[in-house]
Amino acid sequence: MKKILLTCLIFIIGVTGQLHAQEESEKEVKYGQITELPRQDDAMKKWRSNRFGQFIHWGLYAIPGGVWKGKTYEYAAEFLKSSAGISTATWDSLQYQFNPIKFNAMAWAKMAKAMGVKYATITTKHHEGFCLWPSEYTDFDIENTPYGKDLLGEFIEAYNAEGIDVSLYYSVLDWHHPDWRYKLNSEEDKEAFERLKIFTKNQLLELLDRYPTVKGLWFDGTWDQCWKDNGQFSYELEKKLKEKHPGLVVNSRMRADEYGSRHFDSNGVLMGDYESGYERRLPNPWDIEVTKNDWECCMTIPENQWGYHKDWTLTHIKTANELIEMLVQCTSQNGNFLLNFGPTGEGDFREEEVKLAKEIGDWMDDNSSAIYNCGYAGLKKQGWGYFTQNNDSETTINMVVFNKPINGKYRVKLNKGSVIKKAYLLSKPDKALDLEEISNGEYFIEAKKVKTKDPFVIIIELENKDSKKFHQKALT
Ligand SMILES: C[C@@H]1O/C(=N\OC(=O)Nc2ccccc2)[C@@H](O)[C@H](O)[C@@H]1O
Numbered sequence: 001m002k003k004i005l006l007t008c009l010i011f012i013i014g015v016t017g018q019l020h021a022q023e024e025s026e027k028e029v030k031y032g033q034i035t036e037l038p039r040q041d042d043a044m045k046k047w048r049s050n051r052f053g054q055f056i057h058w059g060l061y062a063i064p065g066g067v068w069k070g071k072t073y074e075y076a077a078e079f080l081k082s083s084a085g086i087s088t089a090t091w092d093s094l095q096y097q098f099n100p101i102k103f104n105a106m107a108w109a110k111m112a113k114a115m116g117v118k119y120a121t122i123t124t125k126h127h128e129g130f131c132l133w134p135s136e137y138t139d140f141d142i143e144n145t146p147y148g149k150d151l152l153g154e155f156i157e158a159y160n161a162e163g164i165d166v167s168l169y170y171s172v173l174d175w176h177h178p179d180w181r182y183k184l185n186s187e188e189d190k191e192a193f194e195r196l197k198i199f200t201k202n203q204l205l206e207l208l209d210r211y212p213t214v215k216g217l218w219f220d221g222t223w224d225q226c227w228k229d230n231g232q233f234s235y236e237l238e239k240k241l242k243e244k245h246p247g248l249v250v251n252s253r254m255r256a257d258e259y260g261s262r263h264f265d266s267n268g269v270l271m272g273d274y275e276s277g278y279e280r281r282l283p284n285p286w287d288i289e290v291t292k293n294d295w296e297c298c299m300t301i302p303e304n305q306w307g308y309h310k311d312w313t314l315t316h317i318k319t320a321n322e323l324i325e326m327l328v329q330c331t332s333q334n335g336n337f338l339l340n341f342g343p344t345g346e347g348d349f350r351e352e353e354v355k356l357a358k359e360i361g362d363w364m365d366d367n368s369s370a371i372y373n374c375g376y377a378g379l380k381k382q383g384w385g386y387f388t389q390n391n392d393s394e395t396t397i398n399m400v401v402f403n404k405p406i407n408g409k410y411r412v413k414l415n416k417g418s419v420i421k422k423a424y425l426l427s428k429p430d431k432a433l434d435l436e437e438i439s440n441g442e443y444f445i446e447a448k449k450v451k452t453k454d455p456f457v458i459i460i461e462l463e464n465k466d467s468k469k470f471h472q473k474a475l476t
Pocket residue numbers: 076078220221223276277279298306
């Protein structure tokens with residue numbers, strides 16, 4: 001009896017200690033998450049079902065394209081001002097050269113539509129501070145260029161006409177604005193940054209006023225101490241923008257809490273509406289933690305260029321197959337994939353980008369049912385490729401194959417209790433593939449005669465609801 005009492009006492013002390021430790025680690029966060037996640041409103045469901053987007057980085061940096069006074073700078077082309085040590089006055093004078101005579105918003109939108117993107121995110125203002133729209137808060141904008149017209153408005157109208165949602169990238173970091181400060185070291189710094197905050201809020205409200213059809217704001221340039229010291233401001237700004245624009249979708253990069261913690265607050269709670277830290281990188285394909293939140297990977301075609309760079313021989317240029325695999329992996333882990341294009345200073349795309357858009361679009365024409373409105377299937381990653389499952393489906397699972405087994409037999413491990421009714425190639429729905437049950441929920445699917453050199457989809461139809469998947473879905 002004494003032994004039992006002692007054991008119970010030790011257990012109670014242990015649990016109390018853990019709870020106390022947990023309470024201690026939980027900070028009181030006043031300026032953290034605003035919207036309970038994952039959002040289930042229509043705007044977020046549409047964002048989630050879009051899965052594939054086009055990123056556009058366009059600004060004055062597209063004019064020099066990474067080359068200054070005959071010297072090529074290998075660093076990101078949109079950072080040429082700092083890479084080449086160019087004065088703000090010299091850089092800003094590029095404004096008077098910006099005249100993208102080849103810009104055709106409808107042609108851009110049709111290329112994007114053919115590629116299969118459902119949304120596009122365009123830089124309204126990158127770190128250089130130049131605005132692609134006529135802003136009443138600065139003269140460093142499109143209105144004061146030889147082009148003169150509302151380029152951003154043309155872009156939004158053309159993409160919306162093709163049924164493509166548009167989100168707006170906005171850099172808080174602003175090299176042009178005299179009140180920008182990296183750190184607030186003095187009262188003067190603080191006063192200047194207060195003016196910068198008002199300017200920022202005014203421009204964002206102006207963008208939502210001018211372009212009411214936009215679906216989201218993609219914040220960037222928020223890593224410096226000045227912004228991390230202003231968690232309350234970013235909290236109140238997100239609230240105000242969402243009150244003004246119901247359904248607005250905001251990335252986690254906008255936010256810092258009052259302790260300076262970014263993306264996730266000091267208790268690890270995601271801020272904004274989706275995680276936007278996957279930049280030119282993806283999670284491990286077997287990572288299921290990442291499936292618990294909405295997230296987006298933004299990706300360049302060269303290794304490190306967001307803006308147009310004249311020299312694409314400097315790094316590896318990703319192939320269509322590599323980019324398709326990234327898109328499929330994101331989908332398989334409940335993420336979106338935002339693929340970047342960097343238009344030239346004249347307003348057209350380099351031929352490599354046009355070719356890739358066509359190759360990806362051709363694949364999407366045949367396989368987008370495994371991408372749009374699809375997500376994590378609640379199954380472990382397996383060697384032949386990726387599972388995805390339509391968010392409205394209960395009994396069909398997509399296998400997107402990138403690695404064919406040499407014997408043409410695909411080992412497929414489903415949840416215990418899952419029974420395959422039939423499996424077939426998406427391209428040949430009338431021809432059932434041979435099945436061999438290995439054990440409870442585990443099968444070989446035989447697909448020996450697949451000729452294509454491209455990734456392809458095998459559809460699995462289950463006898464019963466894939467209960468584990470939908471139970472997991474309820475929990476997320
Ligand atoms: C999408 C990219 O975003 C950037 N920078 O991103 C980050 O610094 N990302 C970041 C920073 C801290 C944590 C996670 C991601 C910009 O400098 C770049 O020109 C491009 O617009």
